[in-house]
Amino acid sequence: AENDSASTIEDLIASQDVxxxxxxxxxxxxxxxxxxxxxxxxxxxxxxLVQMRADPREILIAETDESNWTRIxxxxxxxxxxxxxxxxxxxxxxxxxxxxDKQQRQYFQNANQYEDEQIGHWMCQDVxxxxxxxxxxxxxxxxRREIAVHTDTIFLINxxxxxxxxxxxxxxxxxxxxxxxxxxxxxxxxxxxxxxxxSSSATNVLKSGFAALPVVDEQGKLMGKVDVTTAGDLLQEYxxxxxxxxxxxxxxxxxxxxxxxxxxxRALWLGINLLTAxxxxxxxxxxxxxxxxxxxxxxxxxxxxxxxxxxxSQTLTLIIRGLALDQVNSANCRAxxxxxxxxxxxxxxxxxxxxxxxxxxxFDSSLIGLVIAVAILMNILSAALAGxxxxxxxxxxxxxxxxxxxxxxxxxxxxxxxxAFLGLGTIFLL
Amino acid sequence: AENDSASTIEDLIASQDVxxxxxxxxxxxxxxxxxxxxxxxxxxxxxxLVQMRADPREILIAETDESNWTRIxxxxxxxxxxxxxxxxxxxxxxxxxxxxDKQQRQYFQNANQYEDEQIGHWMCQDVxxxxxxxxxxxxxxxxRREIAVHTDTIFLINxxxxxxxxxxxxxxxxxxxxxxxxxxxxxxxxxxxxxxxxSSSATNVLKSGFAALPVVDEQGKLMGKVDVTTAGDLLQEYxxxxxxxxxxxxxxxxxxxxxxxxxxxRALWLGINLLTAxxxxxxxxxxxxxxxxxxxxxxxxxxxxxxxxxxxSQTLTLIIRGLALDQVNSANCRAxxxxxxxxxxxxxxxxxxxxxxxxxxxFDSSLIGLVIAVAILMNILSAALAGxxxxxxxxxxxxxxxxxxxxxxxxxxxxxxxxAFLGLGTIFLL
Numbered sequence: 061a062e063n064d065s066a067s068t069i070e071d072l073i074a075s076q077d078v079x080x081x082x083x084x085x086x087x088x089x090x091x092x093x094x095x096x097x098x099x100x101x102x103x104x105x106x107x108x109l110v111q112m113r114a115d116p117r118e119i120l121i122a123e124t125d126e127s128n129w130t131r132i133x134x135x136x137x138x139x140x141x142x143x144x145x146x147x148x149x150x151x152x153x154x155x156x157x158x159x160x161d162k163q164q165r166q167y168f169q170n171a172n173q174y175e176d177e178q179i180g181h182w183m184c185q186d187v188x189x190x191x192x193x194x195x196x197x198x199x200x201x202x203x204r205r206e207i208a209v210h211t212d213t214i215f216l217i218n219x220x221x222x223x224x225x226x227x228x229x230x231x232x233x234x235x236x237x238x239x240x241x242x243x244x245x246x247x248x249x250x251x252x253x254x255x256x257x258x259s260s261s262a263t264n265v266l267k268s269g270f271a272a273l274p275v276v277d278e279q280g281k282l283m284g285k286v287d288v289t290t291a292g293d294l295l296q297e298y299x300x301x302x303x304x305x306x307x308x309x310x311x312x313x314x315x316x317x318x319x320x321x322x323x324x325x326r327a328l329w330l331g332i333n334l335l336t337a338x339x340x341x342x343x344x345x346x347x348x349x350x351x352x353x354x355x356x357x358x359x360x361x362x363x364x365x366x367x368x369x370x371x372x373s374q375t376l377t378l379i380i381r382g383l384a385l386d387q388v389n390s391a392n393c394r395a396x397x398x399x400x401x402x403x404x405x406x407x408x409x410x411x412x413x414x415x416x417x418x419x420x421x422x423f424d425s426s427l428i429g430l431v432i433a434v435a436i437l438m439n440i441l442s443a444a445l446a447g448x449x450x451x452x453x454x455x456x457x458x459x460x461x462x463x464x465x466x467x468x469x470x471x472x473x474x475x476x477x478x479x480a481f482l483g484l485g486t487i488f489l490l
Numbered sequence: 491a492e493n494d495s496a497s498t499i500e501d502l503i504a505s506q507d508v509x510x511x512x513x514x515x516x517x518x519x520x521x522x523x524x525x526x527x528x529x530x531x532x533x534x535x536x537x538x539l540v541q542m543r544a545d546p547r548e549i550l551i552a553e554t555d556e557s558n559w560t561r562i563x564x565x566x567x568x569x570x571x572x573x574x575x576x577x578x579x580x581x582x583x584x585x586x587x588x589x590x591d592k593q594q595r596q597y598f599q600n601a602n603q604y605e606d607e608q609i610g611h612w613m614c615q616d617v618x619x620x621x622x623x624x625x626x627x628x629x630x631x632x633x634r635r636e637i638a639v640h641t642d643t644i645f646l647i648n649x650x651x652x653x654x655x656x657x658x659x660x661x662x663x664x665x666x667x668x669x670x671x672x673x674x675x676x677x678x679x680x681x682x683x684x685x686x687x688x689s690s691s692a693t694n695v696l697k698s699g700f701a702a703l704p705v706v707d708e709q710g711k712l713m714g715k716v717d718v719t720t721a722g723d724l725l726q727e728y729x730x731x732x733x734x735x736x737x738x739x740x741x742x743x744x745x746x747x748x749x750x751x752x753x754x755x756r757a758l759w760l761g762i763n764l765l766t767a768x769x770x771x772x773x774x775x776x777x778x779x780x781x782x783x784x785x786x787x788x789x790x791x792x793x794x795x796x797x798x799x800x801x802x803s804q805t806l807t808l809i810i811r812g813l814a815l816d817q818v819n820s821a822n823c824r825a826x827x828x829x830x831x832x833x834x835x836x837x838x839x840x841x842x843x844x845x846x847x848x849x850x851x852x853f854d855s856s857l858i859g860l861v862i863a864v865a866i867l868m869n870i871l872s873a874a875l876a877g878x879x880x881x882x883x884x885x886x887x888x889x890x891x892x893x894x895x896x897x898x899x900x901x902x903x904x905x906x907x908x909x910a911f912l913g914l915g916t917i918f919l920l
Contacts, residue, residue: 087822089822233630271642271718288701289697358791388745399752402749406749
């Protein structure tokens with residue numbers, strides 16, 4: 061098996077599929093990763109690095125011998141460097157910039173006028189463009205000359221450089237040479253504003269039915285385009301970010317990060333959650349005397365906390381998706397709250413009865429059954445309330461509910477659950 | 491504000507953007523949704539329904555007057571019906587089938603030979619195809635005749651219908667008419683197997699740089715294609731499924747589902763989690779005597795459970811992403827386990843010390859500090875173990891770790907945490 065996998069790795073390195081090589085490198089433990097990396101030919105290393113996630117990439121960059129960089133950077137262009145920039149030490153970044161021609165350096169600087177989250181940073185600045193009064197024959201001429209991946213469209217601009225129309229190159233085939241391009245322009249092509257965020261821009265491109273959409277500035281000036289491959293990458297990155305954020309990590313986390321680094325990456329999230337757990341403990345501590353008298357309450361605490369947490373996370377997830385789709389807003393927020401509270405009431409009553417009966421049978425005490433039933437109902441209702449309100453407030457405050465929503469929610473449901481349960485226990489059972 | 495939003499809705503309905511109309515309908519409470527639906531012209535209703543998620547769509551289908559369906563189904567094609575099929579009552583499905591011509595019915599039946607999760611169900615069966623010995627002029631002829639969205643490529647097939655090569659239409663422009671198409675074919679175009687799963691097929695299309703990739707059967711016969719819009723939709727659906735699955739819901743969940751239906755959708759997940767919570771309670775119950783003596787243990791229980799749960803979910807999330815990217819396999823599983831256990835050991839020791847000191851100061855008992863410190867360390871280590879092993883086993887058993895991984899993980903960390911903490915407490919504190 062050892063030999064098999066070795067030959068597969070060699071085959072893979074010999075192949076052209078730089079993305080597969082990148083995925084493989086990310087999946088290898090550090091010592092093996094470095095051994096394989098040395099065997100990747102220098103001419104492929106740039107493309108492989110561009111495909112990798114930042115954390116595993118930075119490890120390889122740090123371990124690459126200085127003498128190799130001239131060869132690696134030989135064909136670097138601005139788009140490559142934009143992907144790599146944050147991973148490169150200052151010296152290497154300047155080295156790469158010095159290799160590129162003036163035009164590519166300008167491209168790099170233009171992109172850096174926009175933030176990472178803005179589409180302007182990642183758009184392609186090279187577009188096929190003609191004045192809006194050009195003819196089909198002009199279109200044929202430039203289409204023959206410059207054929208690039210995902211260029212299915214010629215953009216027309218007016219004298220001020222503003223985007224006016226788009227012509228599909230394929231439509232040139234069936235049109236007489238002398239007619240104006242605007243006669244065969246697409247009826248509607250959406251435009252993207254250069255400061256728009258990446259994930260919504262990406263969705264727009266993929267939905268549009270065009271291979272690429274034009275990007276314009278606030279004045280309508282044509283700045284570049286976003287093609288479907290870029291859109292697919294951005295979308296995948298966004299979803300990966302959301303998945304990782306739900307556990308307090310980021311999308312660049314390395315499967316085989318060095319232990320110290322990995323522990324450090326995760327420590328903050330553990331610390332935040334520890335604070336909320338201690339807060340919950342503090343509230344439980346208020347009822348020490350009750351717990352001492354009625355130890356059944358201590359036994360049943362996890363049930364109350366769990367039901368609130370799960371019900372709350374269902375509402376929270378539904379609202380987070382709604383916010384991402386722009387479907388939750390001030391117009392329907394109140395109706396949503398009422399609906400979620402109704403669902404909570406219904407499920408709360410059902411499960412309160414079930415849990416109440418189980419607790420009654422277990423501890424042979426109808427009062428314990430009653431106390432936990434009421435506490436469950438209260439907690440599921442408050443979970444519905446918190447599940448709607450927390451993400452909406454976070455979103456209004458421009459914070460990402462996918463990252464911090466569940467910590468805050470769990471804090472609320474834990475505290476409400478424990479206080480309701482132990483408080484009612486103190487009243488009825490002491 | 492009321493009037494504002496009303497006029498916006500009217501504008502939107504008048505517009506051509508059926509996807510926006512679909513998103514709006516999904517975002518409206520049921521009574522408003524039905525009012526708006528009635529005002530959507532019948533000629534647009536089909537396209538709007540196709541864009542909607544299943545649950546909200548089914549509500550509108552049930553409320554649409556019977557007399558409207560003839561008009562709605564007027565222009566229905568097989569691709570529309572594939573989207574709608576699961577939402578339509580049998581009678582309406584047959585009604586729709588009877589409206590379509592023979593070719594479209596065949597298309598529909600072909601698609602239904604494949605499962606929902608297979609790309610064959612969702613691929614486009616209409617492709618521009620020529621025999622592999624065709625000339626550029628043949629390519630020009632069919633490209634002029636059939637120009638469809640996302641058709642940037644002509645597929646060449648041999649006498650057995652097997653896919654051989656692909657030619658970009660744009661390359662026809664700069665080639666003499668008499669040369670064979672195979673002279674200007676793409677060097678490499680990936681193919682997708684018709685039984686492949688949707689999410690990996692979609693990723694392949696978006697990464698490929700082509701507007702569409704050919705789909706072939708096991709024998710290499712050309713069956714259809716997947717274009718970037720379909721790929722974008724499938725990818726978005728997959729990620730939405732993953733997000734919703736993490737809270738035990740599905741991607742078709744309606745923001746404003748009727749309360750009963752919504753409560754029912756969520757009840758199963760609550761029930762499963764309740765069982766695991768009771769299981770944890772049962773383990774706590776084994777230590778009733780200890781809890782009665784040392785009530786501080788009851789107060790601190792949430793801290794132990796929380797730290798294990800959070801640490802475990804971080805490992806779990808990392809592994810789930812790795813499995814989705816095909817980066818976790820038998821070759822690196824052991825190395826991953828060692829790395830995660832090392833991270834767990836490091837974070838476990840750090841947080842055990844912090845929590846131990848806090849508990850010591852809080853309850854003025856060095857033994858309580860010691861007991862919780864050891865329990866935290868044990869729980870974080872077992873969380874790392876469970877976080878790697880659970881998703882790997884689920885994945886091998888063809889179960890989705892995104893759905894059930896976190897429930898099982900929490901059960902493990904809760905039980906290990908409580909037993910370790912209360913067990914050590916019994917030994918050292920009684």
